[in-house]
Amino acid sequence: xxxxxxxxxxxxxxxxxxxFEVRDLINIDTPVLLNLHISxxxxxxxxxxxxxxxxxxxxxxxxxxxxxxxxWSISMESLYxxxxxxxxxxxxxxxxxxYFPFIYTLFIxxxxxxxxxxxxxxxxSTSHFVLxxxxxxxxxxxxxxxxxxxxxxxxxxxxxxxxxxxxxxxLLVLIEFISYLARNxxxxxxxxxxxxxxxxxxxxxxxxxYTIMSSGFVFFLLGLIPLSFIVxxxxxxxxxxxxxxxxxxxxxxxxxxxxxxxx
Amino acid sequence: xxxRLARSAVGAARLRPTISPRTLPAVSSLVTARNxxxxxNVPTTDPKTKAQxxxxxxxxxxxxxxxxxxxxxxxxxxxxxxxxxxVVNEETVIAFCLLSVWTGLIKYGGPLYKEWxxxxxxxxxxxxxxxxxDHTQAVKNRIEDVKQMSExxxxxxxxxxxxxxxxxLEAEAYELEQRxxxxxxxxxxxxxxxxxxxQVKQRQQKELAEAVIAKVKxxxxxxxxxxxxxxxxxxxxxxxxxxxxxx
Numbered sequence: 001x002x003x004x005x006x007x008x009x010x011x012x013x014x015x016x017x018x019x020f021e022v023r024d025l026i027n028i029d030t031p032v033l034l035n036l037h038i039s040x041x042x043x044x045x046x047x048x049x050x051x052x053x054x055x056x057x058x059x060x061x062x063x064x065x066x067x068x069x070x071x072w073s074i075s076m077e078s079l080y081x082x083x084x085x086x087x088x089x090x091x092x093x094x095x096x097x098x099y100f101p102f103i104y105t106l107f108i109x110x111x112x113x114x115x116x117x118x119x120x121x122x123x124x125s126t127s128h129f130v131l132x133x134x135x136x137x138x139x140x141x142x143x144x145x146x147x148x149x150x151x152x153x154x155x156x157x158x159x160x161x162x163x164x165x166x167x168x169x170x171l172l173v174l175i176e177f178i179s180y181l182a183r184n185x186x187x188x189x190x191x192x193x194x195x196x197x198x199x200x201x202x203x204x205x206x207x208x209x210y211t212i213m214s215s216g217f218v219f220f221l222l223g224l225i226p227l228s229f230i231v232x233x234x235x236x237x238x239x240x241x242x243x244x245x246x247x248x249x250x251x252x253x254x255x256x257x258x259x260x261x262x263x
Numbered sequence: 264x265x266x267r268l269a270r271s272a273v274g275a276a277r278l279r280p281t282i283s284p285r286t287l288p289a290v291s292s293l294v295t296a297r298n299x300x301x302x303x304n305v306p307t308t309d310p311k312t313k314a315q316x317x318x319x320x321x322x323x324x325x326x327x328x329x330x331x332x333x334x335x336x337x338x339x340x341x342x343x344x345x346x347x348x349x350v351v352n353e354e355t356v357i358a359f360c361l362l363s364v365w366t367g368l369i370k371y372g373g374p375l376y377k378e379w380x381x382x383x384x385x386x387x388x389x390x391x392x393x394x395x396x397d398h399t400q401a402v403k404n405r406i407e408d409v410k411q412m413s414e415x416x417x418x419x420x421x422x423x424x425x426x427x428x429x430x431x432l433e434a435e436a437y438e439l440e441q442r443x444x445x446x447x448x449x450x451x452x453x454x455x456x457x458x459x460x461x462q463v464k465q466r467q468q469k470e471l472a473e474a475v476i477a478k479v480k481x482x483x484x485x486x487x488x489x490x491x492x493x494x495x496x497x498x499x500x501x502x503x504x505x506x507x508x509x510x
Contacts, residue, residue, distance in 0.1 A: 068387050071380040118365075120358035206356035213356075230356065234364040 016203040020127055020196065043131070046123045050112045083107050083249065090253035091260065099256055106135070107249040110191065114241035117195060118234075126244075127195040129188060136188030139252050147259035158262050187251055194244050198237040205230050 027039040061072035069077060083104045087096050110126060117124025125131055147155040159176040160169065209230060213223030323329035343349040482488040 067391060068384055071377060074380045074383050075376070118361060120361045121354065202357050202360070203353065206360070207353040210353035210356045227356065227360065230360040231363050234357075234360045235367075238364055238368070 016200045016207070019199060019203060020124070022128070042123045043125050043128060046116055046125050047113065050109070050116055050125070053116070054108060054112055079108070080104065086246070086250055087253055090250060091257045095260060096253070096257070099253070103249050103253055106139075106252060107245050110135075110248050111242060111245040114195060114245055115238075117199065118238055118241055124195050124199055127192055127199060129192045132188035132192040133185070134188075135248075136186075136191075137184050139187065140184045140255055143255040143259040146256065147262070150260060151262060155259075155262065158258060183251075183255060187248065187255075190251075191244050191248050194240055198233075198240055202230060202233060202237065205233065 022041050022043050024039040024041055025045050027037075029035070029037065057072070058076070061070070061076040063069050063073045084100060087100045087103050090096070091099055113125045116122055117126065144155075147158065151157075159173045159180065161172055161176065164172050205226060209223050209226045212226065213220045318326070318329065321329045321333060323332045340349075344351070483492075
């Protein structure tokens with residue numbers, strides 16, 4: 001038995017995609033349990049950090065049943081109210097309430113992991129398709145099961161557009177079916193692609209800027225111009241981190257609504 | 264921040280021999296030249312104030328701790344850079360940009376958030392205080408209302424006494440009324456008896472008088488009686504005359 005501690009960052013490889021590489025931080029190879037590979041990867045580590053951060057934030061914002069909240073608590077309350085309004089508007093003011101804890105958890109999970117990805121030298125967990133597809137497939141399949149549970153075989157009427165001519169019905173049902181299946185991909189793809197694209201853009205631009213700025217003092221001064229653009233893009237990425245979390249839960253609510261109320 | 268980047272660039276230049284070392288002395292000369300060129304056009308602030316503001320911006324509570332923090336930070340940076348614990352590369356640029364955004368967000372967004380959170384808290388506090396004041400006022404009003412009825416026991420007791428006295432007086436009055444009624448009834452009965460008796464008496468007197476008159480009339484119809492009366496009358500006149508004469 002041996003334990004292998006490897007460094008998280010590999011500074012020699014400066015490819016824009018190297019930042020998304022999943023590496024083992026702590027790797028334990030043992031000849032027991034069918035040579036089970038036990039390791040803590042960087043994505044697992046940052047997801048754990050996210051969970052710990054959420055725990056700390058929620059502990060800080062615990063209000064202890066006080067009517068007047070502290071500043072931490074009021075931020076969580078406003079976040080709660082925002083997600084609650086999304087759920088009630090998208091699903092149903094009455095029947096949608098039971099999905100609120102799931103939607104809120106999903107939002108806060110994605111938001112925190114997006115924001116952790118915005119911390120320098122950290123790792124963007126939500127840029128990984130394995131994570132986002134796991135989420136999106138689970139959600140869409142769950143919404144489909146919900147639809148079958150509630151409507152039985154009538155759930156297939158979801159694939160029939162209202163007022164559709166009979167001749168076009170097979171074609172439209174096929175298109176709707178493909179569209180429904182595509183939700184699995186599109187939901188996860190949207191989030192991961194946005195985060196990946198943003199981080200790659202920052203990485204590529206910073207590579208150019210670094211090359212310019214390290215070429216001499218005049219170039220260093222000239223490099224301040226693209227640097228300001230990168231700062232602006234960083235701000236944009238911060239906004240995208242929030243917006244993508246919101247878009248994800250809005251679409252999740254929409255899919256759940258499709259399962260509950262057939263159009 | 265530019266100085267930090269310049270230092271990083273200098274560190275990078277030291278690490279990488281491809282960058283010409285002649286750039287290094289040019290940094291100070293160019294900075295000096297730029298300062299000299301800008302001094303003429305830009306209105307300058309008091310150097311003492313500017314220096315004090317720079318010193319105040321450094322972490323630490325007094326000059327000694329500021330110097331210590333600054334020198335240890337510089338020493339650590341040099342140590343980390345020279346031993347390649349920290350390598351300046353494009354990640355440094357990203358870190359600078361992201362930290363700038365986070366710093367800006369915390370510096371400018373933090374006070375705004377704090378203000379908003381405090382306004383929300385104050386709104387809730389005001390609502391609670393207003394509700395508390397309303398409740399206090401309602402309780403006070405209720406106390407005032409109830410206070411008016413604080414002597415209700417004594418008043419009820421006295422009213423009960425009065426009602427008892429009234430009942431007793433009413434009973435007495437009824438008794439007296441009954442007595443008066445009985446007395447009036449008795450008086451009426453007695454009066455009727457008196458009237459009846461007087462009527463009987465009058466009738467008997469009348470009958471007696473009528474009987475006497477009838478008898479006298481009958482006697483007067485009898486000559487003997489008339490003679491006797493006459494003789495009696497003469498005898499009475501003579502006696503009266505005789506008595507008046509003797510006197």
